[in-house]
Structures are given as C-alpha cells and as structure tokens.
Amino acid sequence: MRFLLDMGLSLKTAEHLRTLGHDAIHLREQGLHKLPDPLVMQKAIEENRILATFDLDCTRLVAVGKLKWPSILLFRIEKADTDMVNRLLNQVIERFGAPLVEGCVVVIEEDQIRWRPLPIA
Numbered sequence: 001m002r003f004l005l006d007m008g009l010s011l012k013t014a015e016h017l018r019t020l021g022h023d024a025i026h027l028r029e030q031g032l033h034k035l036p037d038p039l040v041m042q043k044a045i046e047e048n049r050i051l052a053t054f055d056l057d058c059t060r061l062v063a064v065g066k067l068k069w070p071s072i073l074l075f076r077i078e079k080a081d082t083d084m085v086n087r088l089l090n091q092v093i094e095r096f097g098a099p100l101v102e103g104c105v106v107v108i109e110e111d112q113i114r115w116r117p118l119p120i121a
Contacts (some may be wrong), residue, residue, distance in 0.1 A: 001093065004044045007033055008054030008075070008084040013089065020090075025049075037061060044070040050090070050100055059105055063097065066119040072105045088113070 003024040017024035044051040052073040103118035
C-alpha cells in the first residue's frame with residue numbers, strides 16, 4: 001500500500017510502514033511540513049496514497065467534496081506514542097486492507113476502530 005503521513009505522525013511511523021513493505025512517505029521528509037490541508041489532499045490523490053493524519057479537516061474535505069479517494073486514516077488518540085500508533089496501524093492494515101484500497105475513512109481511537117466507505121453521504 002502507498003501511504004502519505006501528515007505532520008502529527010512520527011517519521012518513525014513512515015519507517016515502520018516501509019519495513020513492512022509499504023511505500024510510505026512523510027510530509028517532513030519532502031520538506032512539505034507547512035503544506036495546507038487542501039494541497040495535502042491533492043498530493044494524496046495525485047500520488048494514489050492513503051492519508052494518515054490527526055487532522056479532522058482532511059475528513060471534512062473528503063466529505064464536503066464527496067470524494068471517493070483518498071482513503072483517510074484519522075487518529076483520534078490524545079496521548080499517542082509512536083509504538084501505539086504503529087500497533088494500531090498494523091491492526092488497521094490487517095482488518096481494512098480491501099476497503100483502504102477502494103476508498104474509505106478509518107477512525108482510529110484507543111479503544112475502537114470504525115470505518116465508512118467513500119464517498120460519505
């Protein structure tokens with residue numbers, strides 16, 4: 001899978017995904033740490049990447065635009081450390097591989113993981 005990691009996530013998470021065989025880039029690695037949300041979304045779409053973020057604005061852009069892509073992994077964890085994020089990501093990839101490829105929003109909380117297909121009605 002191809003991932004784009006937003007600024008709220010650690011560079012170590014991109015490294016973790018790459019060790020699992022995924023194509024993962026972090027905005028900071030490309031010097032794009034100040035890229036506005038609409039351009040982050042555009043980048044994910046153009047590069048066919050699943051966007052991993054803590055930013056609610058990205059899901060709002062997908063919903064308002066009635067987009068079918070990109071898939072969004074939205075982390076809603078207050079005290080997330082990198083190890084926790086990586087463990088949860090492993091679970092999401094295992095459980096939601098097909099929907100992620102087709103287009104969905106996955107909301108990842110400490111005690112539950114929910115998903116909805118795109119576009120959001």
